[in-house]
Amino acid sequence: MKYCTRCILPDTRPGIEIDEDGVCTACHGDRDKRARIDWPARARAFEQVVAEAKARSTGYDCIVPVSGGKDSWYQIIKAQEHGLRPLGVTWRTPARTEIGQRNLDQMIRKLGVDHIDYTIDPEVERKFMIAAYEEKGATGLPMHMALFAIPITLAVRLRVPLIVWGENPQLEYGGNEVERLAEELDAAWLAKHGCLQSTDADYWVGKQGLTEADLVPYRFPTQPDFAVRSVFLGAFFPWDSFENTRIAASRGFAHDAGDLKTGSWAFADIDCHFISLHHFLKWYKFGITRAFDNLSVQIRRGDMSREEAVERLRDVGMQVPGEDIRRFCAFAGRSESWFWETAERFRNPDIWVKEGGIWKIPGFLIEDWSW
Template identity: 35%
Template sequence: MTITLCKTCANPSTRPNVVFDEEGICLVCRFEEEKRNKSIDWEARQKELESILTWGRENSKTCYDCIVTVSGGKDSTKQAMYARDVLGLKPLLVSCVYPPEQLHERGAHNLANLISLGFDTVSLSLNPQVWKKMMRRSFFLYANWCRSTEMALYAIPIHVAIAYRIPLVFLGENPALTIGEKHGRLDGDASQMKHCNTLGGGVPDARLTEGIDPKDIHFYSYPPDEDMLYAGIRIIYLGYYIKEWSGRNNADFSIRHGLVTRTEPPGKIGDLWGVSGLDEDFRLVNQMIKYLKFGFGHVTDQVTEAIHLGMMNREEGLELVRKYDGKCDMDYIRRFCHYLEISEEEFWEVAESVRNPAIWSKDEKGEWILHVDYR
């Protein structure tokens, strides 16, 4: 099999839940086309958002109008300040903080910087021993250490919303409209986010939790649907209503407000701009493994966005994809192995076990070749 790409950007046919139309063009490009053609009714979206905000204020049982999920990175900084300074809301920020062993100083700085901009914040840290045990199992079961941790990152704000009786919860972006990964609606409704590829319904696989006290995995699972319904929880993609929303624009905005970014070159981190996944470094390892699984990494997402922003043309973008996608310096891999207490041999055994033979083959020199149609 050869990976095919969207005809106008870099989106690959191997992306989970990707949708191409009959002309071979992805959802992201069609959405951006609507933007360029000015066929999106932003005034109608604004009215829709105002209705949501009114509902949130009327139904909150506290002084807070909404919850904004944050990590301290570029998107959450943009969201928090937009909610407060543009929409006039009083948000409660909610963050799941990585264990001390995993959290990078840069991540701690960025979250502290966001809080210092004038926000009340609930930061929840989970038992680091259970966290590491489930993370290790996620790696060996799925070759995806984020499987368990992302469950906590997304579930915790919903638990806080129910506990504090603040029913309106804002997430950042609808992934169908930014990277083309469709698992729900194509609007601002984020109620189906728990059914995305990684969260898998919002409840951890029994294999991840075997032998772990159920009390220790409470925050890894979305609350039951009946609890969310009773509490009137409403989850919204705030980025859907922001005309200038993009990773690059959010980064520029957040840097102006104190965000610290990476300084490593793209060849070491598989990241063109160093503005993503700032709170810890193991995401770089996961993007490299994703490259083996699906034939694309984070640079593909950045190039797709950059093409739409007019920062480069498709040919220039695809050259960057060929050069930097999936790159991850061995130093990050060694640190990852040290954290999970596994050997490098075990790491590569897992990583190579998920290399997709349908899109990879070896040449006469024994080097791996990725089969992509770059037309």
């Protein structure tokens, strides 16, 4: 495993490549972001996107996919600032947290936005999560499919000409030159970066007894009869999770350390109890935890040195989200040993080696890591 010499990301993380100077695509992305992207020109390009949407609008100008989290607030605020009338659309997680619900309620009230809380039959979610976990090691696959498909389908059906997504993850966390500058969240992006593992709704029919009808909410429009523009807000304005939180908090967004999710900043990933599992499984597959991503962003922001990030990582360790795993097993109707045995099946043999009965990653970032 090779690690970036500026941040702490390894080349096993999807989207990350480390060049001959030892610098990863995310750090290069950051340099581009600061120095090379002409942000005033990007802002003008967004005005054009806004103008086109307003010209085609018959009611709502755009859909903003929201969870109720800090980024959702920022997206709505930004859309409203640009004169757009947004419709908030949420895929309702079957494991919404209390603070997540409170923030969503507050967002609707304080920002004055209409909203659809799209709830899928929890029994369908349960079967789909079990199938996705057992077959792909990916508890988060149904979530990703739903949260992309639902806003896109509703935009086509409700004749809303624009969808305003949040960050461009390839710009924030690493991607190639073309991907970093991408504006559109389109089918090609979804296929590569949507966490769908090359599957679509039809692929899952018959698994765990799922029917075609069960999977309707996860289906993307085929041959849509209304064109929808689907853009990353982060492609037009510099994205900063800390700044988004500040802006959201100034309008009523609430967060506190009591809701801290494993490996995350105090204000991130607080809407859903199951998101931590999605991040945790990267430990088996790529040898990273959520802390690797977040500490790397903080290094790039200049909040801490690489040495400080490594120390912090050593302090927090691998951060097993025990409570969320128990919660997920209760939801799935499965035992915790089922969870751990399934996770084990997805341990990446290219990076993990068993030594004296203990799994270790040779060449791991921290030499004296407690395995």
